[in-house]
Amino acid sequence: MFETVARVLIFFSLIGLGALLVKTKRLTAHGLDGLSAYFYWLGFPAFLLSYFSQMTRPDAHTALMILTYAGAMMVCAGVSVITLTALKSQRTEAVGAGMASFINNSAFLGIPIATSLFGQAAGQIGALIVAVDFLLLFCLGCAALAWSSGHRIRSALKRTAMNPTIIASAVGLVLMLFHVRFPPVFQTGLDMLGRSGPPVALVALGGMLAMMPAKTLFGFEKSSAVAVAAKIVLAPAVVAVALWAVNAEPLIFKTGVLLAATPTAVSVFIQTKIYGTWYENAAIAISQSTAISLFTLSAIALILTH
Numbered sequence: 001m002f003e004t005v006a007r008v009l010i011f012f013s014l015i016g017l018g019a020l021l022v023k024t025k026r027l028t029a030h031g032l033d034g035l036s037a038y039f040y041w042l043g044f045p046a047f048l049l050s051y052f053s054q055m056t057r058p059d060a061h062t063a064l065m066i067l068t069y070a071g072a073m074m075v076c077a078g079v080s081v082i083t084l085t086a087l088k089s090q091r092t093e094a095v096g097a098g099m100a101s102f103i104n105n106s107a108f109l110g111i112p113i114a115t116s117l118f119g120q121a122a123g124q125i126g127a128l129i130v131a132v133d134f135l136l137l138f139c140l141g142c143a144a145l146a147w148s149s150g151h152r153i154r155s156a157l158k159r160t161a162m163n164p165t166i167i168a169s170a171v172g173l174v175l176m177l178f179h180v181r182f183p184p185v186f187q188t189g190l191d192m193l194g195r196s197g198p199p200v201a202l203v204a205l206g207g208m209l210a211m212m213p214a215k216t217l218f219g220f221e222k223s224s225a226v227a228v229a230a231k232i233v234l235a236p237a238v239v240a241v242a243l244w245a246v247n248a249e250p251l252i253f254k255t256g257v258l259l260a261a262t263p264t265a266v267s268v269f270i271q272t273k274i275y276g277t278w279y280e281n282a283a284i285a286i287s288q289s290t291a292i293s294l295f296t297l298s299a300i301a302l303i304l305t306h
Helices: 004-021 029-053 060-086 091-101 108-119 121-148 153-161 164-177 184-210 213-218 222-245 250-260 265-275 280-306
Strands: none
Touching: 004 121, 004 164, 004 184, 004 280, 029 164, 029 184, 060 121, 060 222, 060 250, 091 121, 091 164, 091 222, 091 265, 091 280, 108 121, 108 250, 108 280, 121 153, 121 164, 121 250, 121 265, 153 164, 153 250, 184 265, 184 280, 213 280, 222 250, 222 280, 250 280, 265 280
16 A cells, blocks of 8 residues: 555656646746657657567457556546536547546556566556557557547548657567567666656656646546546446456456556647647546545555455
């Protein structure tokens, strides 16, 4: 439990530093755009390339369990979209909330916690979940964002295919499948870039939050509230039922449920900012889901370890 709390507090401390820089006028809106661009074009793609290239290819049974997890997460996104559509929300709100409902902070929060709770073997399962998060779920979310922001389907798919995160994930998957490793010097460079990405993204998020009125940030917003509820309450429950239904091994079950319970990833904020739609609400959803997960993740971790 203390490990979970510590991880989330570190996550929040970086957001707080970004907010502090904005409040003290050391970081401006143009600076935030630069930080977002760095994460989008360099930091996160480098992290994915480095991560995937060092993974072991899974067997067919494990792959089926991971796809079951992905299907459960898509159900959660669908529930958010249907709910907001029924509530007469705009298309961009429904799609943005749907993406925030199934993109986890699995790489930077979920895997370290899972490894500390369940052992090093959980890291391998977690890595596969990160792979499906960004090769399948993230790709679907980006395509939906492009479509909802007014692009044609063909244009949306083309724009999504050019997304550096998607490209890095696809290249990394090929490297994993064929057991290709980067030369040590190049691997060191990728690791340096990859490790710098998450802090930069979190600082950018904190800066964005600091520029928003407190009433908006801490108040109730319909689409963000639906996304938060789906992400930290519905997602772990649906994943638990789905993995139980297919008789998943205990380690896969525990790791999948824990990662599904992590808050919305900062990548959702970065992507919505790139597409110019729903990004303020994305920041609210990330902030609020992370705050609440301080308690929900602790509770789920206690349940899974006992």
